[in-house]
Amino acid sequence: MTARTETTRFAPSPSGHLHLGHAFSGLFSELAARQSGGRFLLRIEDIDTTRCRPLFTQEMIEDLTWLGLRWDAPPLAQSTRNEAYRQALDRLSGMGLLYPCFCTRADIKAEIESAAAAPHGPDGPLYPGLCRRLSPGEREDREAANIPYALRLDVQKARNLAGPLSWQDRGKGEMIAQPEIFGDVVLARKDIGTSYHLAVTLDDAFQKITLVTRGEDLFQATHVHRLLQALLELPVPQWHHHGLIEDEQGQRLAKRHGALALRQLRLQGKSAQEVRAMAGWED
Numbered sequence: 001m002t003a004r005t006e007t008t009r010f011a012p013s014p015s016g017h018l019h020l021g022h023a024f025s026g027l028f029s030e031l032a033a034r035q036s037g038g039r040f041l042l043r044i045e046d047i048d049t050t051r052c053r054p055l056f057t058q059e060m061i062e063d064l065t066w067l068g069l070r071w072d073a074p075p076l077a078q079s080t081r082n083e084a085y086r087q088a089l090d091r092l093s094g095m096g097l098l099y100p101c102f103c104t105r106a107d108i109k110a111e112i113e114s115a116a117a118a119p120h121g122p123d124g125p126l127y128p129g130l131c132r133r134l135s136p137g138e139r140e141d142r143e144a145a146n147i148p149y150a151l152r153l154d155v156q157k158a159r160n161l162a163g164p165l166s167w168q169d170r171g172k173g174e175m176i177a178q179p180e181i182f183g184d185v186v187l188a189r190k191d192i193g194t195s196y197h198l199a200v201t202l203d204d205a206f207q208k209i210t211l212v213t214r215g216e217d218l219f220q221a222t223h224v225h226r227l228l229q230a231l232l233e234l235p236v237p238q239w240h241h242h243g244l245i246e247d248e249q250g251q252r253l254a255k256r257h258g259a260l261a262l263r264q265l266r267l268q269g270k271s272a273q274e275v276r277a278m279a280g281w282e283d
């Protein structure tokens with residue numbers, strides 16, 4: 001058997017400063033590419049214009065370069081890919097798999113509270129399906145009234161169309177895809193017209209990623225990504241979800257914990273090698 005040559009990517013969101021967890025994740029991804037004689041790419045996941053800032057992108061690139069990461073092509077910014085996201089939504093819509101969801105958070109909360117049972121998924125209670133059940137006339141009335149809407153995937157319909165799916169995970173082996181655990185996920189948010197799940201899936205294919213490396217906090221998302229790949233006839237990579245770095249209190253690191261930001265550590269005079277070691281990385 002010949003070993004695979006992998007194209008990997010590190011895909012941070014510029015919604016704050018990078019911390020030690022990002023350092024580990026970026027180094028992990030680059031090493032996987034280098035060890036296989038492949039390519040390492042950087043993607044800027046800046047679709048969420050309510051949270052991402054160009055200044056964070058600039059600082060992120062500076063911090064990663066300082067840390068020692070080297071990507072093999074110019075970074076891809078998701079904000080340049082809106083046309084591709086729109087085309088994919090049109091395609092899924094043409095397949096009858098999407099429906100507009102006019103619900104506000106308050107509508108969803110009220111419906112869940114009044115229901116006898118509220119099934120939960122990895123992100124909390126599942127969408128109770130209010131807008132899936134609207135009649136064509138009710139939909140038209142809402143559209144005519146210019147009520148903003150998101151686009152949701154009818155996951156049961158999509159699953160039935162795609163049939164059984166699985167994926168190869170480097171940590172956990174062969175996984176059976178169960179996208180229904182998230183319910184009818186949003187593929188286009190009201191405010192930004194796309195979503196994490198859609199953009200990541202399309203861009204991994206666009207960048208010809210063969211091995212998706214990311215933290216195990218995103219493990220469950222792969223169920224949805226695998227379904228979208230099947231529906232959109234995209235190539236299927238393998239995945240490697242790595243463990244997460246915790247702080248002294250055993251809490252997962254987050255961008256809001258500024259003290260462990262790479263930038264901060266660098267300003268305190270730490271060397272890149274020291275920071276790599278703090279991220280659990282042996283040079």
Ligand code: GLU
Pocket residue numbers: 011012013045200213214215218
């Ligand atoms: N942009 C995501 C994050 O910063 C990572 C996406 C991914 O690796 O799939 O958490």
